[in-house]
Amino acid sequence: MRVLVxxxxxxxxxxxxxxxxxxxxxxxxxTFTGVVRDNDAGTLSAMEIEHYPGMTEKALREIAxxxxxxxxxxxxxxxxxxxxLVPGEQIMMVxxxxxxxxxxxxxxxxxxxxxxxxxxxxxxxxxxEGEAWVAAKDEDEAxxxxx
Amino acid sequence: MRVLVxxxxxxxxxxxxxxxxxxxxxxxxxTFTGVVRDNDAGTLSAMEIEHYPGMTEKALREIAxxxxxxxxxxxxxxxxxxxxLVPGEQIMMVxxxxxxxxxxxxxxxxxxxxxxxxxxxxxxxxxxEGEAWVAAKDEDEAxxxxx
Amino acid sequence: xxxxxxxxxxxRIGLPRERVESTAATVxxxxxELRGREERYEMAFSDLSALRVAVDxxxxxxxxxxxxxxxxxxxxxxxxx
Amino acid sequence: xxxxxxxxxxxRIGLPRERVESTAATVxxxxxELRGREERYEMAFSDLSALRVAVDxxxxxxxxxxxxxxxxxxxxxxxxx
Numbered sequence: 001m002r003v004l005v006x007x008x009x010x011x012x013x014x015x016x017x018x019x020x021x022x023x024x025x026x027x028x029x030x031t032f033t034g035v036v037r038d039n040d041a042g043t044l045s046a047m048e049i050e051h052y053p054g055m056t057e058k059a060l061r062e063i064a065x066x067x068x069x070x071x072x073x074x075x076x077x078x079x080x081x082x083x084x085l086v087p088g089e090q091i092m093m094v095x096x097x098x099x100x101x102x103x104x105x106x107x108x109x110x111x112x113x114x115x116x117x118x119x120x121x122x123x124x125x126x127x128x129e130g131e132a133w134v135a136a137k138d139e140d141e142a143x144x145x146x147x
Numbered sequence: 148m149r150v151l152v153x154x155x156x157x158x159x160x161x162x163x164x165x166x167x168x169x170x171x172x173x174x175x176x177x178t179f180t181g182v183v184r185d186n187d188a189g190t191l192s193a194m195e196i197e198h199y200p201g202m203t204e205k206a207l208r209e210i211a212x213x214x215x216x217x218x219x220x221x222x223x224x225x226x227x228x229x230x231x232l233v234p235g236e237q238i239m240m241v242x243x244x245x246x247x248x249x250x251x252x253x254x255x256x257x258x259x260x261x262x263x264x265x266x267x268x269x270x271x272x273x274x275x276e277g278e279a280w281v282a283a284k285d286e287d288e289a290x291x292x293x294x
Numbered sequence: 295x296x297x298x299x300x301x302x303x304x305x306r307i308g309l310p311r312e313r314v315e316s317t318a319a320t321v322x323x324x325x326x327e328l329r330g331r332e333e334r335y336e337m338a339f340s341d342l343s344a345l346r347v348a349v350d351x352x353x354x355x356x357x358x359x360x361x362x363x364x365x366x367x368x369x370x371x372x373x374x375x
Numbered sequence: 376x377x378x379x380x381x382x383x384x385x386x387r388i389g390l391p392r393e394r395v396e397s398t399a400a401t402v403x404x405x406x407x408e409l410r411g412r413e414e415r416y417e418m419a420f421s422d423l424s425a426l427r428v429a430v431d432x433x434x435x436x437x438x439x440x441x442x443x444x445x446x447x448x449x450x451x452x453x454x455x456x
Contacts, residue, residue, distance in 0.1 A: 029179070
């Protein structure tokens, strides 16, 4: 299990290769990568991500450990960035390895649903029109009820 | 959209990086990678994959196109190998890019469910005890009913 | 038309493809003709529920018409992924 | 104890963390003390349903006891991923 919270970009290809190499014959590997998306008006200049140093690592580790236990994962990876990111940059990734594809998929969705609403990150959008904190969505909270 | 049917190994890291680079601000990227898994007894020496040249490419292309339309994907990738593979080798991968993570996840699962039962591949396991064709599972056929 | 066999269907019949002259109107009729040939065909086609069929590289069922078909393939349920 | 503020809670209060001497038994009591201080606290804590709280880096609720707590953090609902 590997959990990284960092300001620097990560290398998706390298992380994916490393994870696949170490997965130990699990059969199924799922990755999810989040990318900063421009807004509909095309005016997003940056996304600033604030976090809670100390608690973030702890929360991510707990979420990843829950996923490993619940979905019988061989391995799990979580990388989440903070700081100032521009459209097109990768914000975060998760990877899961399991013997059965359904478990690998479910675990990755579980990780994402929990990261969205239970890991102490806050996003702020900087646009041509001004700056604003991204509001949490009711649907993100509702997504946790599946698990 | 990219569909590859090949005997040679593919480079997961390179394919993932290439896909992520071309995803055009979609926000969410999901990949699934299938790896040859040893059997429980640890006696699998190889997995031989037979396919139907011509129909395979056509079927994969149709399945990928359906996923793109149905889940509003920005892009989709399917790579599937045939021939003789040993435990630990990567058999196949799919990648999906969408604006919303749920769509990217669902599309990858849709692709996998259809690849399992609707793409003309047949697996044969070569073990210390002998050789046998892998039987299709009822649950794989049932999985299609979700869609 | 060309008739193709894959996986254990190919093994039972003993060849991957052959040219078949037939006036069968449907896949089912073609299967009946083949079964009448030799025991290895009878063995391969003994349980149609264990078989799948594609006509001109499209999955279809045993009721499918063969008019104009160039290629018919028989194989067990697929195990991709 | 240390009290931390994140995102717009930090902006409204005007600082990221401060040392607070308090005998509040619960998070809710601590919030009441802070609201009584200045208008910027009153503004930050006006709608508790829009806030989340962590005690010693564990998410909890406003009824949580503060006995032995070293660090309390207030912030809006999280938006990770």
